[in-house]
Amino acid sequence: MAQPEHFTPPVDAVLVRMRALDAQWPARDGVAVFNRVYLAVTAEVDRRLDAGEFPDARAASALDVRFAERYLAAADTVARGRRPPACWRPLFQFRRHPGVRPLQFALAGINAHIGHDLALAVVDACRTLGCEPADLEDEFDRVGDLLVSLEERIREDLMPGPDLLQIADPLTHLLGSWSLERARDATWAAARALWALRHCDDVVEEFTERLDAAVGFASRMLLTPLPH
Template sequence: MTQIEQFTEPAGPGTRVAGVGTVRERMRAFHRRWPPGDGVGVFHEAYLTTVRGSSGHGGGVPRAAAGTLEVRLAERYLAALDAAEAGGRPPECWRPLFPYRRHPGVRPVQFALAGLHAHVAHDLALAVADVCCTRDCEPAALEGEFDRVGDLLASLEERIHDDLMPGPDLLRIADPLTHLVSSWSLERAREAAWSAAGVLRRLRGFSSQAEEFRRQTDAGAGLVVRFLLTPCR
């Protein structure tokens, strides 16, 4: 199995998955590891804070059962972090964040949106495929879980805009950051992820075609991530 395949191969029925407590502690461990201002840490802090805030209302990783879409989505993200921290090769969509993580020309909101796009456009599609394979079901059976994840991601996007987007007194209409942020849509990214998950499910049993589709999905997400990380100053 190649380094890419270890992140893209769907889990089969009976595959052991991490418990909720393990996922939560791993997220906290990464949060404690990075210094303030780290680009990857900017996204991670927003993600972790959103998860903590939603846990008391029935959403987020802390209240989700092992094997649910919420947890499998977090596991995809953590696998990418593990690979990068170990000097390996995370999925292509995640790779640009690591060399750019201390770039002075990339603003915090860019890191956060780039991480959110990689998480939605790549991790979410594969997490849906993971759960479908484990439960031997079609994506339609996961619509409720997908909607709950969508609510969590919408809260994360709102937090990113509220906490990291410069105010109107600092951000001119001609500022390139205005163009970058307004060019990205969470709803479009979620719709694409849902469609990609359906294709992956239909390609089960055709491993080479499924792997090629996963690579293309990863590469497409990576292009958008690079765009979002364009230095703006």
């Protein structure tokens, strides 16, 4: 078993940072749209932790915090005038584009965070806790189930109208090509691969860079400007 590396801050700490970003950014800002969604997810995880709904609260908290820290680090990087990871660049680049709808912003952020950050967060949490990915699978699945349920609510809340029921609508076509369930399954496989390769630094670096680029490409497609 791996040795624990460092202390994990409480989920409350990342909630404070997300709320500060929510107060800072305009409501229609594309990153703010994602931040509100993610804030709701993290607050729900925190509520369930407090209610004792996770069998291993320490593991769930570690995974949730390491996960959130990846997004917050990207936001901090942009605030300092530097380039974030490739998976996050489309969302920050298109955050004020008038042709991109709120639902696109939300799902592009979820794609970046699930497709890239979650795999790395599993490895981060394993190092923090001194465990293997298999030891976090239950927590991974519970957080993933929560994200899936919230994604359904997000689609209902942010869908712009009944015209989306028409198969010819560009947004219906675009969003139908992406699935959180598929992204989550791919992420778990990526996390296991990264853990298995953790002693091969050069291979891990290349794998991570390619994962980052591929997820960024998918986010860019999700943010294709559409006619209103």
